[in-house]
Amino acid sequence: MINRILEEVAAHGSFLITTHESPDGDAVGSSLALANYLKGQGKDVTVYLCDQVPDIYMFLPLADTVVHTLPERAFDICFVLDVGEFRRAGKEISNFRGIGKFINIDHHPDCEQFGAINYLDSQACATGALIYRIIKAAGHDVDYETALCIYTAVITDTGSFRYSNANPEAFDIAGKMVVKGINAWSVAEKLYESQPQNRLELLAMALATLSVSKRGDYASIVVTLDMYDKCRADAELTDGFINYPRSIRGVEVAIFFREINEGRFKVGFRSKGKVDVSALAAAFSGGGHHNAAGCTISGSLPEVKQVVFDLLEKSL
Structure with a gap:
């Protein structure tokens, strides 16, 4: 599969990358690495994201060149990375009709195979x-x-090597990048120790909503639109919030209810391993990994919490 991707790269000149x-x-x-x-190979490259690049990742090379509106032109190849399902792009x-061929690169289980080439x-x-494997297979050195x-x-995807996906390859790649x-330390500081004050204010409000099940095996927190207004914050600042209920001793599944508009919530799930939360998310037309998944549910907050908790009770 990697050889097919390299053949397409060699044969074409214009590339769109999205996630x-x-x-x-x-x-x-992964988008900016590619x-x-x-x-570096002299290709014409555009990175498009439907949402803004979170501020904590703006230190990455080319982050300031990402576009959020598709240019009115054609591309030979569109790389779609890490989406799980095509609709998430x-x-x-x-x-968009200006794409010659889609190449799908992903590590999600049961990823939708929508590409002309699917490297999964x-x-x-x-x-x-996977991007690293492609570059190495091409025989090229990785620049800084x-x-x-x-x-x-x-x-970030291994939770600083704390998650179950922190396999030998993860440590090997990280070591080679060092x-x-x-x-x-510089990367860790930018990712974890350079947060704005209003993120902590929002976190304090979210933690005040902490709810733990009677058995202590699942816990949840909530962020509402009203909280955003009070803290002059947005969803970008909630990255990592779900790890707080997940860190409670005895909790197997953490849930993060994030209001995206009135009567509609993004629901994130994190598992310590015993529960496949991708199956929970799939029950609400969502998806993800065994230990990390999400979905969108409509209803009032009490209604949304009830249907999620009911399903969790059955799963646990």
């Missing part, structure tokens, strides 16, 4: 690891800019 809505570190890191690599990509490996720690993006993809000059 999923509400992009995380792997989505942004963009840096392709530009956004409606603009779905309706659910055992990979991150989509960034690309290494920084790959390292960020791996460290050899390329990546300063692990």
